[in-house]
Amino acid sequence: MQSTSLPFSRDLVLVGGGHTHALVLRKWAMDPLPGARVTIIDPNATAAYSGMLPGHVAGHYTRAELDIDLVRLSQFAGARFVQGRACAVDRGRGVVQVEGLPDIGYDVLSLDVGITSRMPDLPGFAEYGVPAKPLGPFAQRWAAFRDGSGPAQVVILGGGVAGVELAMAMAHGLRAVGRAPEVTILERDTALTAVGGSAAVKLRAAMRAAGVTLRENCAPVRLHSGAVELEDGSELTAGFVTGAAGAHPYPWLAQSGLTDEAGFVEVDARLRTRDGSIFAVGDCAEMVETPRAKAGVYAVRQAPVLLNNLRATLSGAGGLRPYVPQKDYLKLISLGEKSAQAEKFGIALAGPALWRWKDRIDRKFMAQFDDLPAPEAPDLPWPRAAGAASEDKPLCGGCGSKLGRAVLQSALGETIGDDSAVLDTGGAQQVISTDHLRGFLADPLAMTRIAAVHALGDIWAMGAAPQAALAQITLPRQTPELAERHMAEIMETARAVMGEAGAEIVGGHSTMGAELIVGFTVTGLCERAPITLAGARPGDRLILTKPLGSGVLMAAHMRHAGPGADIAACLARMAQPQGAASELLRGASAMTDVTGFGLAGHLRNICEASGVGARIMLRDIPLLKGALDLSEKGVRSSLYAQNRAGFEDLADDGPAALLFDPQTAGGLLAAIGGDADAICRDLRQAGFEAAVIGEVTDAPGQIEIV
Structure with missing residues (x-):
C-alpha cells in the first residue's frame, strides 16, 4: 500500500492482464515500491487462464474457475484498474491511448496484451468465425453454442497442438451435455509439427478415439453463415467455427515503433524494448536474443524478472536482471476427457494420472489469485483516549462514508429538505446543489464519472436541465508533475460527463490531501415547476x-x-x-x-x-x-x-x-x-x-x- 510519508512520484502502467502482469501484481502487493503509483489497463474485469481453457471447454471447470479476477487483484495490490481497450502508445508524449477514455500517462510501461487468433485474411471469418484468442470472448461464445440445440457441427481451423487440444475438449464437452458432436480440424499443411513423432502419433490416436476428424492439406477459402468453403469448391457445414492457427499480434502495437516485421514487440534479455522505459512480456513480445514459441510457461517464469526490472527502472537504482528461458518445457495436453498427455524432449506419456497432475498444477496457480487476504486493522496504540477503538472494517468511500439521516436531522434541527435549493431569478427558476465523494476506487477516471453523475442526480431529481458546474478536487499527495497528469485525466473525464448532460464546467478549486475526493457544485434550469x-x-x-x-x-x-x-x-x-x-x-x-x-x-x-x-x-x-x-x-x-x-x-x-x-x-x-x-x-x-x-x-x- 502507498506509504503515508512519501508522495506519488512515478507512474507504472501495465497494459494487459496477462499471466505475467497478474503475477507481478500479486508480488507487488507483498512489497510495493513507495512513491510508485500502479495502473493496470484491460478491456475485461477478468483474464482467462489459458492452462485451464481446454478443461473449461470440456466441462471440467466452471467459468469462474477459469478467470483471474483483475478487479480484486488490483485492489489487493493497491493499483488502479482501468477497464478499457488500449489502442496506441504515444512514446513522444508518454501516454497510452485508451478507447473512449482520456490518455493515461506513464513513466514506466509494460505490455502484456497477449495475441489473437483472428484470421483477417480469410473472407467471412470476422463475421462468422470465433477466434480462440483472446480467451475470454471465446469462452463466452462457446458456452452459448454448447448449451444450444440442433446439430453440433464444429470446425477448427488449424491443426497445431492448440487446435487438436481444443477439438478433443469440444467433442467431450458436447457429449457431456447430451449432444452428438461432429468436430473437424482443417489444416493447410501437416498437423502437429511442433511435437515429437511419438507425441504426434499418440495425439492422432487420441483424436480418433474422441471422434475428431482431421483433414490435412485442406485449406478453407471463405466462411459463410453455417458453412466453411474449401479450396476444392466443396462446403463443410458448421454451426461453430473457430480459428486456432498461428499467433497474431494486435495491429496497434506496430505504431509504437518497437515491433519486428511480424508485429511482435522486440525485447532484449531484460524484457526491455529499445525504449528503455517500456517492457513487454508474454505472447505479444519477441525475445530477440533467445526466440521461443508462444507458450504460457515462459510468461509465468518472466514474472519475477519483470518485477525486479520494473522496480529497478522506477527507482533508478539499476540492477536489471536477464531472463534466461529454458530450452524446452513440459507440454501437458488435455485429451478431452480427464486424461492428459505429457511430452518433453521427444518423450511422450498419457493417462488419467497425468490429467490429475495437470489439474493440481493449474489449481495451485489459480489459488494464489483466489486467496487474497483482507486488509488488517492497524494495531491500537496504548495509552489511548477512553472510547477510542479501531473499526473492524475499513471506512467505506462514496455515500457509505456520509453522515446518517438521524445525525443530520439532529444537527440541523429540521426535517431533511429537497435535493437542491431553488432560486427565482427574474422569473426563471434555477436549482443549485453540491456534492462530493470520498474515494472508493484507485481509478480517478471511474471515480470522476461516478462523482459527476452523483452530483447531477440532485438536479435531475428536481426535473431540471443541468446548466453549469464547479469542480472541487482533492488529490492524494504526489509530485507536481504527477498532479498535472492526474488533474488532466480527471478534468477531461468531468468535462465529458457534464457536457453529455448539457452542463459546462466553469471553474472550481483543487487541493492536496490524504486521499482522492471528487465533488461538483451544479446548477440547472427548470422549464416548469421543480419536482x-x-x-x-x-x-x-x-x-x-x-x-x-x-x-x-x-x-x-x-x-x-x-x-x-x-x-x-x-x-x-x-x-x-x-x-x-x-x-x-x-x-x-x-x-x-x-x-x-x-x-x-x-x-x-x-x-x-x-x-x-x-x-x-x-x-x-x-x-x-x-x-x-x-x-x-x-x-x-x-x-x-x-x-x-x-x-x-x-x-x-x-x-x-x-x-x-x-x-x-x-x-x-x-x-x-x-x-x-x-x-x-x-x-x-x-x-x-x-x-x-x-x-x-x-x-x-x-x-x-x-
Whole structure:
C-alpha cells in the first residue's frame, strides 16, 4: 500500500492482464515500491487462464474457475484498474491511448496484451468465425453454442497442438451435455509439427478415439453463415467455427515503433524494448536474443524478472536482471476427457494420472489469485483516549462514508429538505446543489464519472436541465508533475460527463490531501415547476430507475471480496447518467435520488414532506448482481447501521436489508400518478433497469414492506 510519508512520484502502467502482469501484481502487493503509483489497463474485469481453457471447454471447470479476477487483484495490490481497450502508445508524449477514455500517462510501461487468433485474411471469418484468442470472448461464445440445440457441427481451423487440444475438449464437452458432436480440424499443411513423432502419433490416436476428424492439406477459402468453403469448391457445414492457427499480434502495437516485421514487440534479455522505459512480456513480445514459441510457461517464469526490472527502472537504482528461458518445457495436453498427455524432449506419456497432475498444477496457480487476504486493522496504540477503538472494517468511500439521516436531522434541527435549493431569478427558476465523494476506487477516471453523475442526480431529481458546474478536487499527495497528469485525466473525464448532460464546467478549486475526493457544485434550469419531495398523493405508484446494492458491493470491494465482474457491472450502473430518466419522469408528483440514506431513508423523506405513507413490494425491487449474496454473508456498508436506525418495525433480512444500503449515484425514486407501467416500459427501453416497486398510501409516515 502507498506509504503515508512519501508522495506519488512515478507512474507504472501495465497494459494487459496477462499471466505475467497478474503475477507481478500479486508480488507487488507483498512489497510495493513507495512513491510508485500502479495502473493496470484491460478491456475485461477478468483474464482467462489459458492452462485451464481446454478443461473449461470440456466441462471440467466452471467459468469462474477459469478467470483471474483483475478487479480484486488490483485492489489487493493497491493499483488502479482501468477497464478499457488500449489502442496506441504515444512514446513522444508518454501516454497510452485508451478507447473512449482520456490518455493515461506513464513513466514506466509494460505490455502484456497477449495475441489473437483472428484470421483477417480469410473472407467471412470476422463475421462468422470465433477466434480462440483472446480467451475470454471465446469462452463466452462457446458456452452459448454448447448449451444450444440442433446439430453440433464444429470446425477448427488449424491443426497445431492448440487446435487438436481444443477439438478433443469440444467433442467431450458436447457429449457431456447430451449432444452428438461432429468436430473437424482443417489444416493447410501437416498437423502437429511442433511435437515429437511419438507425441504426434499418440495425439492422432487420441483424436480418433474422441471422434475428431482431421483433414490435412485442406485449406478453407471463405466462411459463410453455417458453412466453411474449401479450396476444392466443396462446403463443410458448421454451426461453430473457430480459428486456432498461428499467433497474431494486435495491429496497434506496430505504431509504437518497437515491433519486428511480424508485429511482435522486440525485447532484449531484460524484457526491455529499445525504449528503455517500456517492457513487454508474454505472447505479444519477441525475445530477440533467445526466440521461443508462444507458450504460457515462459510468461509465468518472466514474472519475477519483470518485477525486479520494473522496480529497478522506477527507482533508478539499476540492477536489471536477464531472463534466461529454458530450452524446452513440459507440454501437458488435455485429451478431452480427464486424461492428459505429457511430452518433453521427444518423450511422450498419457493417462488419467497425468490429467490429475495437470489439474493440481493449474489449481495451485489459480489459488494464489483466489486467496487474497483482507486488509488488517492497524494495531491500537496504548495509552489511548477512553472510547477510542479501531473499526473492524475499513471506512467505506462514496455515500457509505456520509453522515446518517438521524445525525443530520439532529444537527440541523429540521426535517431533511429537497435535493437542491431553488432560486427565482427574474422569473426563471434555477436549482443549485453540491456534492462530493470520498474515494472508493484507485481509478480517478471511474471515480470522476461516478462523482459527476452523483452530483447531477440532485438536479435531475428536481426535473431540471443541468446548466453549469464547479469542480472541487482533492488529490492524494504526489509530485507536481504527477498532479498535472492526474488533474488532466480527471478534468477531461468531468468535462465529458457534464457536457453529455448539457452542463459546462466553469471553474472550481483543487487541493492536496490524504486521499482522492471528487465533488461538483451544479446548477440547472427548470422549464416548469421543480419536482420536490412534497406532492406525493395516495394512489401514486413508486418507480425506481436503478437497482440497489452498490453500498454492499463497494464495501466488499474494499475488503478484497466480491467478484470483479459484479464490481465492474456495479460501477457501470453507478456511472449511468439519468438525464433521460428525469425527462421521462417529468410528470412525477414527487421525486428524489436514492443515495446515502438508502431507499428506506429517501422514501421516508418523501413521506414526511408529502404527509403520506408507502407500501413497498420487496420482490419487485431490482438488485445489482452479487449484492444479495454478499449482504446475506454479513457484508455491510459503514453507514448501514445509521440507515437502519429508526426503522426497527421493518424487517432487515434477505432482500429487505438492501433497503438500508447507501447508494452512490443511485437511481431516481418517483411518485407517479399517471400510467406508471407505461413510463417504466419507456425507461427500460431507454436502458434503465427500472421497476414499479410500490405505491403511496394514506397512512402518514408509515412505510410497509410486502
